[in-house]
Amino acid sequence: MSLEIIPVVINKEIKKGDDLAKVFTSSYKGLLDGDIIVISQKVISKQEGRLVELAGVIPSLLAVGIATEYEKDPRLMEVILYETKRIIRMENRIIIAETRHGFICANAGVDESNLPQGFVAMLPENPDASASNFHSSLQEMTGKKIAILVSDTFGRPFREGQTNCAIGVAGMKPINDYAGTKDTFGRTLRTTAIAEADELCGAAELVMKKTENCPFVIIRNFDFSPSSDTAKPLIRAEKTDLFR
Amino acid sequence: MSLEIIPVVINKEIKKGDDLAKVFTSSYKGLLDGDIIVISQKVISKQEGRLVELAGVIPSLLAVGIATEYEKDPRLMEVILYETKRIIRMENRIIIAETRHGFICANAGVDESNLPQGFVAMLPENPDASASNFHSSLQEMTGKKIAILVSDTFGRPFREGQTNCAIGVAGMKPINDYAGTKDTFGRTLRTTAIAEADELCGAAELVMKKTENCPFVIIRNFDFSPSSDTAKPLIRAEKTDLFR
Numbered sequence: 085m086s087l088e089i090i091p092v093v094i095n096k097e098i099k100k101g102d103d104l105a106k107v108f109t110s111s112y113k114g115l116l117d118g119d120i121i122v123i124s125q126k127v128i129s130k131q132e133g134r135l136v137e138l139a140g141v142i143p144s145l146l147a148v149g150i151a152t153e154y155e156k157d158p159r160l161m162e163v164i165l166y167e168t169k170r171i172i173r174m175e176n177r178i179i180i181a182e183t184r185h186g187f188i189c190a191n192a193g194v195d196e197s198n199l200p201q202g203f204v205a206m207l208p209e210n211p212d213a214s215a216s217n218f219h220s221s222l223q224e225m226t227g228k229k230i231a232i233l234v235s236d237t238f239g240r241p242f243r244e245g246q247t248n249c250a251i252g253v254a255g256m257k258p259i260n261d262y263a264g265t266k267d268t269f270g271r272t273l274r275t276t277a278i279a280e281a282d283e284l285c286g287a288a289e290l291v292m293k294k295t296e297n298c299p300f301v302i303i304r305n306f307d308f309s310p311s312s313d314t315a316k317p318l319i320r321a322e323k324t325d326l327f328r
Numbered sequence: 329m330s331l332e333i334i335p336v337v338i339n340k341e342i343k344k345g346d347d348l349a350k351v352f353t354s355s356y357k358g359l360l361d362g363d364i365i366v367i368s369q370k371v372i373s374k375q376e377g378r379l380v381e382l383a384g385v386i387p388s389l390l391a392v393g394i395a396t397e398y399e400k401d402p403r404l405m406e407v408i409l410y411e412t413k414r415i416i417r418m419e420n421r422i423i424i425a426e427t428r429h430g431f432i433c434a435n436a437g438v439d440e441s442n443l444p445q446g447f448v449a450m451l452p453e454n455p456d457a458s459a460s461n462f463h464s465s466l467q468e469m470t471g472k473k474i475a476i477l478v479s480d481t482f483g484r485p486f487r488e489g490q491t492n493c494a495i496g497v498a499g500m501k502p503i504n505d506y507a508g509t510k511d512t513f514g515r516t517l518r519t520t521a522i523a524e525a526d527e528l529c530g531a532a533e534l535v536m537k538k539t540e541n542c543p544f545v546i547i548r549n550f551d552f553s554p555s556s557d558t559a560k561p562l563i564r565a566e567k568t569d570l571f572r
Contacts, residue, residue, distance in 0.1 A: 087333035089333065188485075242564055244523065245561075246521065269444060283531065286530040286531065287534065293506075320485070
């Protein structure tokens with residue numbers, strides 16, 4: 085069966101404390117059992133008040149030092165350091181950091197796009213909790229069995245360009261592990277485990293970025309495995325990561 | 329507008345020399361202008377005769393040495409080395425290699441799944457040429473303006489699970505660079521360049537893996553930029569890669 089990737093356009097700017105489930109249901113009526121809703125990290129951050137006005141930030145000496153070396157705004161650098169558990173690489177004006185959540189991404193996920201001038205956004209405090217809250221509210225309001233993915237745009241080693249990845253998950257298994265299943269020749273597939281949550285967020289991005297004011301995307305007809313998993317299984321443990 | 333991700337099921341096993349455009353058009357009739365066809369690397373490799381029977385491989389001393397150390401079949405290791413330009417990491421039975429094409433992936437893209445017992449498949453000799461040939465044949469047979477992506481399943485650092493990536497491109501720009509465009513606040517987006525070809529292959533994977541005998545997927549309603557680009561822009565140059 086064909087998948088449908090449906091953009092949901094909203095007509096308001098999300099503010100701190102907004103009820104995202106209400107915003108969603110007032111913009112889209114036809115939710116079905118089995119739908120996955122992908123929501124952009126940015127609207128969650130806005131709704132949770134994770135915006136920082138740079139004018140109010142006093143950079144530490146460390147932030148000033150790094151900012152000078154890497155040609156960044158020292159106040160932005162201060163926010164990045166605040167969100168950083170560990171710096172993985174710093175080079176060519178690029179800072180790759182492990183965030184407090186365990187994600188490895190540029191600038192520890194702090195970013196300036198689609199925000200009022202002078203503000204930056206941090207990742208949600210706990211994107212799995214954000215996904216879970218939205219999941220509960222939306223299931224309660226609509227009575228539908230759904231899954232939720234919180235999506236952000238990450239770069240990656242080896243390949244140019246960014247792709248969207250899941251940073252919060254509710255209601256589904258994020259990885260489909262084919263270990264033990266048979267291929268079309270009856271042989272056991274040994275090492276295939278597909279990060280479906282990331283592929284779903286990438287698919288959603290294809291309509292999000294091309295549409296104005298589209299923080300929600302519905303993915304229909306994808307047969308996911310219901311689960312109480314979070315996004316944690318998507319984070320590779322340091323000891324099995326050959327590139328840290 | 330919603331994207332549609334349409335699996336195309338075929339009722340035959342692809343053999344060397346098969347006409348893939350004929351196989352496609354005999355399985356699917358309704359191709360439209362603007363469709364993207366994602367085709368799995370594995371059927372291209374089969375069609376191009378890139379299968380190797382391990383019984384006929386005589387491993388070199390180097391292959392035997394590495395295979396012993398990393399608990400691999402020495403004949404498989406010989407094929408991997410044949411496809412390898414450079415080994416990037418070797419650890420925990422995992423070999424990450426740069427292929428002759430410049431892709432960085434496990435086992436230099438050599439793999440055993442969905443193949444007759446005793447055979448392994450190498451990546452296509454030149455996946456961009458494979459995409460381009462399929463593109464020309466299919467456009468000629470159908471008269472439709474389309475784009476083609478050749479897709480393979482790659483692991484990645486930092487995150488668990490694999491996702492599909494484009495290794496061959498014909499008819500479209502693989503990366504959508506938003507540099508210079510404005511965000512919804514009228515600010516210039518500085519560093520967003522989306523690897524749409526990879527996200528499209530990931531979206532296709534979501535229906536491919538869940539469907540038996542589905543080597544082709546059609547992506548409909550995605551407004552791509554027609555181009556003579558190949559997959560080369562997706563390969564990060566070593567000098568800008570912080571993880572090699």
